[in-house]
Amino acid sequence: MPVLTVREALQQALHEAMADERTFIIGEDIGHYGSTYGVTAGFLEKYGPERIRDAPIAEAGIAGLAVGAAMAGMRPIAEIMSVNFSLLAFDMIINHAAKIYSMFGGKFSVPLVLRTTNGWTQLSATHSQSFDSMFAHIPGLKVVAPATPADMKGMFRAAMADPDPVIFIEHTLMYGVKGEVPEGDYIVPIGKSVLAREGRHITVVTYSRMVHLSLQAADILAKEGIEVEIVDLRTLRPLDMSVALESFKKTNRAVVVTEDWQSYGTSAEIATRLYEQGFDYLDAPIQRVNFREVPMPYAKNLEQQVVVTTERIVAAIKKVLNRS
């Protein structure tokens, strides 16, 4: 299998999507500049300005236009450069994209894929946030956050084929992550989680970039004889807990790792599902590893105190296992 970066896998998926004449891409700096993270580099030259639409800094306009186009039968891809800017588009996403199918009695669907990114690295308080739980909170949306190049490509295909609005969450620190990507028309379905690593002592439930940090933590712990099983949720809504629960019933202990704030965040939902559906299998309180609950500092040393690190994951796993 060819080894690709996340960026290359996404580029392939976007080129494939452009083969459908109903598809166009709209977003800030995606045309002439080739997008902030280089994903749509060369697209303007190849597909022309009709289908690669550089938008003004007007997120509500980008999202609203895409919702309308999707209702009218097109297959738009909207890019919100950073999820932090999506706040300006929330009305379009939550009150329109997510509601139209239900409120119009199923007469209109909104087959929209909205790409956006989580991420940080000295971008300070207003540009380092994650709103995963805010999107995943909303019935009517599908929310995916793949971790590997293969899943990026396979889930993008699933997102494009889906009749409902899909929030496709990428990560600025993952575009260079490499992995094997199968050839051919495989699809990674929305709403199916997967084991990222097998182990028998503890279950880590996570997704997106935290899968990679959890894998590093598992490597460190393996040297101490602790076998960590890692579940990559891949989709936040609809949330598939079957793999995580099966793992939890085996290990009886779990850590939930998510790159957002703990209070009311995605880890709250994940841990609750484990408690609700796995209570009789619980052997120790579930631990969560998340951003510390402050607006993200700019200073690098302080930023490192706030974000999730491999060391913090290792410490949480040991705490749940009552090992020091």
Add this chain to the structure above:
Amino acid sequence: MADITMPKMGFDMTEGTIVRWLKKVGDFVNKGEAVAEIETDKVTIEIESFVSGTLSEIISPAGSRTPVGGVIARTSDGAGAAHVAPVAVAVAPVAAVAAPGVVVAHVAAPVATHAIGDVKASPIAKRMAREHGLDLGTIHGSGPQGRIVRDDVSAAMIGRPAGVVAPLATPVAPVVAAPLPSAAAGSTVVPLSNMRRTITRRLTQSWQTAPHFYITMEVNMDAALTLRKQVNAPLSKEQQISINDMIVKACGLALMAYPNLNASFVEEGIQRNPNVNVSIAVALESGLVAPVVTNADSRSLSAVSRESKRLIGLARDGKLGAENLQGGTFTVSNLGMYGVTEFDAIITPPQCAILAVGAVRRIPVFKGESNDVVAANICSITISADHRITDGAEGAKFVGEIKRLLENPLSMLI
């Protein structure tokens, strides 16, 4: 006016029997006062009223059975709905309570079972303890703040400490309040280990509830020994097939042919178990464990042998996990190595039967019509079977099938 209902005293309790009423109609009942003694499948308990009021009506008289949640009595003048709570758990066996003419001291055993709130245990630890009838109060917790965790209960099930600290043995309250025979000076009482306690509880339960019958047959092991010699010749010492492996395999096949012997007696009837899992009794210095060879019918003889060796090894090293001890549907107990000719075993609940295997003895037998006396290798096997599930004739056919397989051992290889 408030109802007093039959409480649910365990996750599997469906109904309870009123042993006796401690109050009569017209009596005033204070909140928290015991009103009746009830008996479930497992325990006899006093139940107390959650409200104060006059006992106006007894709906379920002593001796009657009432489903969980059913109204057993009513009070008047009480405020709000009445609930009942257990106040004491007596470990008196059912038979003793029901025996006519016998006055059984009502034993409030000093908290034989701890209230959930008293003991810190994880949900899975609580569930495992409940399923295996273990008292959490006797198990040492190795988790934070002494929390009892899964591994502590697993350890208690097979009688070894999970961590470095040994389980705390609590003295067992005497069940009967009669004075013990005066003990000779200098006698000592060895507290029960968790394993001993488990053996005590489960085999007492078996002996009291499962009417045992026994069938013994002699098996000529000449062919089995010859086959074993041939099969083992090219094998390394670690791979050698034992006589016990052949017996386990024979039992597996015979159980497939006689599903009643692979069943469990449950309230609703006879539960036939989908898999044939043979427990092998392994003697340890500290007691006895019975790890389970799963699917003994479908495994090849060599696979039975490998699994059996692995489990015995784990047992000797004290490393058996709960998963190795659950799900057995039949047991083989072999005391042949101690020179035992034959013996009767007690059924391991909830199984239907157990096979007791004696030593292979070389004895003279008559052979053929000429009545020549020749040497033969004879082994006595005895099943103990639960008469609620099966009868003597079926038991005899079952043992006969084991005998047939062992005397024609090639049929176990195909």
